[in-house]
Amino acid sequence: MTRTPVNVTVTGAAGQIGYALLFRIASGQLLGADVPVSLRLLEIPQGLKAAEGTAMELDDCAFPLLRGIEITDDANAAFSGANVALLVGARPRTKGMERGDLLSANGGIFKPQGKAINDNAADDIKVLVVGNPANTNALIAQAAAPDVPAERFTAMTRLDHNRAISQLAAKTGAQVTDIKRLTIWGNHSATQYPDIFHAEIAGKNAAETVNDEQWLADTFIPTVAKRGAAIIEARGASSAASAANAAIDHVHTWINGTPEGDWTSMGIPSDGSYGVPEGIISSFPVTTKNGAYEIVQGLDINDFSRARIDASVKELTEERDAVRELGLL
Numbered sequence: 001m002t003r004t005p006v007n008v009t010v011t012g013a014a015g016q017i018g019y020a021l022l023f024r025i026a027s028g029q030l031l032g033a034d035v036p037v038s039l040r041l042l043e044i045p046q047g048l049k050a051a052e053g054t055a056m057e058l059d060d061c062a063f064p065l066l067r068g069i070e071i072t073d074d075a076n077a078a079f080s081g082a083n084v085a086l087l088v089g090a091r092p093r094t095k096g097m098e099r100g101d102l103l104s105a106n107g108g109i110f111k112p113q114g115k116a117i118n119d120n121a122a123d124d125i126k127v128l129v130v131g132n133p134a135n136t137n138a139l140i141a142q143a144a145a146p147d148v149p150a151e152r153f154t155a156m157t158r159l160d161h162n163r164a165i166s167q168l169a170a171k172t173g174a175q176v177t178d179i180k181r182l183t184i185w186g187n188h189s190a191t192q193y194p195d196i197f198h199a200e201i202a203g204k205n206a207a208e209t210v211n212d213e214q215w216l217a218d219t220f221i222p223t224v225a226k227r228g229a230a231i232i233e234a235r236g237a238s239s240a241a242s243a244a245n246a247a248i249d250h251v252h253t254w255i256n257g258t259p260e261g262d263w264t265s266m267g268i269p270s271d272g273s274y275g276v277p278e279g280i281i282s283s284f285p286v287t288t289k290n291g292a293y294e295i296v297q298g299l300d301i302n303d304f305s306r307a308r309i310d311a312s313v314k315e316l317t318e319e320r321d322a323v324r325e326l327g328l329l
């Protein structure tokens with residue numbers, strides 16, 4: 001039986017994340033080895049030629065699942081019939097620039113794109129915002145798409161999740177595959193809180209296994225939370241291949257489900273769980289099944305965690321208030 005291709009729209013397709021992402025989508029790693037895909041690449045006019053070059057390379061791979069590539073600078077065309085939208089195109093943070101500075105620079109991009117999704121995407125559209133500040137950009141896009149269920153707009157904290165697993169594995173000598181139930185709470189920013197109190201390493205509680213609150217507070221949390229800045233410092237450019245990898249993981253898990261006994265982290269519109277104000281897009285522990293996600297409920301939040309979740313959520317409410325004042329909500 002021939003399956004109808006899934007339409008995947010990627011914005012910022014000519015950028016460095018786009019370059020690391022598109023070949024993996026076309027090869028089947030986003031949706032599955034038996035799912036044909038049709039790509040829509042959205043760029044600004046100056047990016048179109050480079051996007052065409054990437055499309056030539058995609059053709060040259062002769063990917064069996066790739067059924068078409070359209071390149072455009074028109075958001076309405078790019079999101080027409082989109083089933084999955086990866087909103088990557090944005091201005092990346094450069095050396096010394098704080099993420100808060102990016103709000104007004106990037107906010108203007110996500111409002112029209114949210115409207116274009118509202119007006120043109122398929123009914124089952126799933127949106128992942130990667131472009132920073134990802135949580136608040138997702139909120140702006142979601143607010144501009146009143147006809148799309150709010151929960152379809154998500155922001156990427158999977159890179160933080162993967163970074164935290166890798167750091168914890170290195171500290172304990174475990175394999176990354178031994179680590180389960182880790183959570184990123186809050187914003188994709190330096191205030192995020194990687195929580196290991198409910199995590200497990202080979203079935204044992206991670207915080208008890210580490211048993212070193214000073215390492216947790218002074219090394220683990222800042223290393224994970226400031227990893228994006230450390231990569232910029234080292235590479236002179238923000239993370240690209242690891243960000244593309246996390247975007248693949250995020251969408252793949254959303255569609256295909258979390259493994260039994262594990263969960264993942266996603267930036268999603270809060271329903272008020274864990275005292276996070278309803279509506280802001282904050283990272284939570286979630287399980288996924290049949291293309292839908294649910295917040296993991298009933299976790300005990302100790303004082304150490306509470307203070308850090310609250311600090312990141314406070315930053316998110318301030319970002320929301322700032323974009324509201326800019327007329328972006």
Ligand SMILES: NC(=O)c1ccc[n+]([C@@H]2O[C@H](COP(=O)([O-])OP(=O)(O)OC[C@H]3O[C@@H](n4cnc5c(N)ncnc54)[C@H](O)[C@@H]3O)[C@@H](O)[C@H]2O)c1
Pocket residue numbers: 011012013014015016017018042043044046047088089090091092093109129130131132133134156157159160188238239240243
């Ligand atoms: N959430 C995360 O974990 C995470 C991780 C890494 C990077 N990022 C963010 O991802 C974004 C992209 O990073 P990059 O390194 O690929 O940047 P890049 O500058 O290499 O590419 C961005 C691309 O977006 C395009 N673009 C700009 N405005 C656009 C618009 N309105 N419509 C369509 N395309 C547009 C640009 O022309 C450019 O080609 C940045 O905001 C970066 O900070 C997020």
Ligand SMILES: O=C(O)C[C@H](O)C(=O)O
Pocket residue numbers: 092093132159227228229231238239243
């Ligand atoms: O922090 C940044 O701007 C880069 C990116 O979000 C990252 O986490 O690598």
